[in-house]
Amino acid sequence: MASDYDLLVILGPTASGKTTLAAALASELGTEIISADSRQVYRHMDIGTGKDLSDYVVNGRQVPYHLIDIVEPGYKYNLFEYQRDFLAAYRDMRQRGLLPVVCGGTGLYLEAVLRGYRLETVPQNPALRARLEGKSLEELTAILQTYKTLHNKTDVDTAQRAIRAIEIADHYATHPASQTAFPRLKALVIGLDIDRELRRAKISERLRLRCAQGLVEEVKGLLDKGLTPEELIYYGLEYKYVTLHVLGQLTVEEMFSQLETAIHQFAKRQMTWFRGMERRGTPICWLDATLPLQEKMARIKEKLGDNAYLCPTQGY
Numbered sequence: 001m002a003s004d005y006d007l008l009v010i011l012g013p014t015a016s017g018k019t020t021l022a023a024a025l026a027s028e029l030g031t032e033i034i035s036a037d038s039r040q041v042y043r044h045m046d047i048g049t050g051k052d053l054s055d056y057v058v059n060g061r062q063v064p065y066h067l068i069d070i071v072e073p074g075y076k077y078n079l080f081e082y083q084r085d086f087l088a089a090y091r092d093m094r095q096r097g098l099l100p101v102v103c104g105g106t107g108l109y110l111e112a113v114l115r116g117y118r119l120e121t122v123p124q125n126p127a128l129r130a131r132l133e134g135k136s137l138e139e140l141t142a143i144l145q146t147y148k149t150l151h152n153k154t155d156v157d158t159a160q161r162a163i164r165a166i167e168i169a170d171h172y173a174t175h176p177a178s179q180t181a182f183p184r185l186k187a188l189v190i191g192l193d194i195d196r197e198l199r200r201a202k203i204s205e206r207l208r209l210r211c212a213q214g215l216v217e218e219v220k221g222l223l224d225k226g227l228t229p230e231e232l233i234y235y236g237l238e239y240k241y242v243t244l245h246v247l248g249q250l251t252v253e254e255m256f257s258q259l260e261t262a263i264h265q266f267a268k269r270q271m272t273w274f275r276g277m278e279r280r281g282t283p284i285c286w287l288d289a290t291l292p293l294q295e296k297m298a299r300i301k302e303k304l305g306d307n308a309y310l311c312p313t314q315g316y
Helices: 018-029 079-095 107-114 126-132 137-145 159-174 196-213 215-224 229-234 237-246 252-279 293-303
Strands: 007-011 033-035 101-104 187-193 285-288
Touching: 007 018, 007 107, 018 033, 018 101, 018 293, 033 079, 079 107, 101 107, 107 187, 107 252, 126 159, 137 159, 187 293, 196 215, 196 252, 215 229, 215 237, 229 237, 237 252, 285 293
Parallel strands: 007 101, 007 187, 033 101, 187 285
Antiparallel strands: none
16 A cells, blocks of 8 residues: 555554454555564563563464564664664565564654654763762752653663663763764554553453463563663562562452552553643544454544645654
């Protein structure tokens, strides 16, 4: 299907049906999917990250996907690496005449692609690190806020991450914009809007299913492979609370209850990020997540030829 767009993006909160829709679209358009999920990049972390790889099989055909299962657990994959790997997959697909379908709920990754965040490696700054050494997390957070608004709270979940975030922000503040610009992409951005109570019900139902599928066993297996509890807790949500249960710090009932609450809160933060994306200049065409699949697909295919929904991106 010919389109004036460079990219089709399907985003939405957890449990909104993004993957099913994206895979069905990719199958019908004869194209491939690029994931925008910050945890699905890790191998062996399948149930907890909700990879649902069976969703990529449509009418007996495997829909090719990219940026899933590309690094080992324990490694801390970052935004720069995502941009680099995204561009490699994107350029390969465009050279083959395909319209990439981006699917995911990691707002930072999505916005980095749509708004063309700078694509460069920031070197360590020993002098700056020496000045920051010994400061509390609260002090580091205050320093980082002098450089930018903190949209991404994970920048300040530890002192080490806060120092690195300050280092990156300081580099950008004192160096001219990179001339190796992220390409300008014309993207049609589709958001799946799901009623809050329905979303909560789906999250709870899916969590029960994942526990039955072996979520606890998956975490135990990762620990047996040599990952430390701290490394798993770093990935948050399922891996944090199930690890605490495996360590004996939470009962199974406490694990489920606290994890359920944390996922509900996470979905709310996702929607807050997406609304922020709109305020920052990314138009999102919202569709009712409960519409029949074929109707959602028909509406999206119609929009692919409608320049009124063009999402201009900013390059550097």
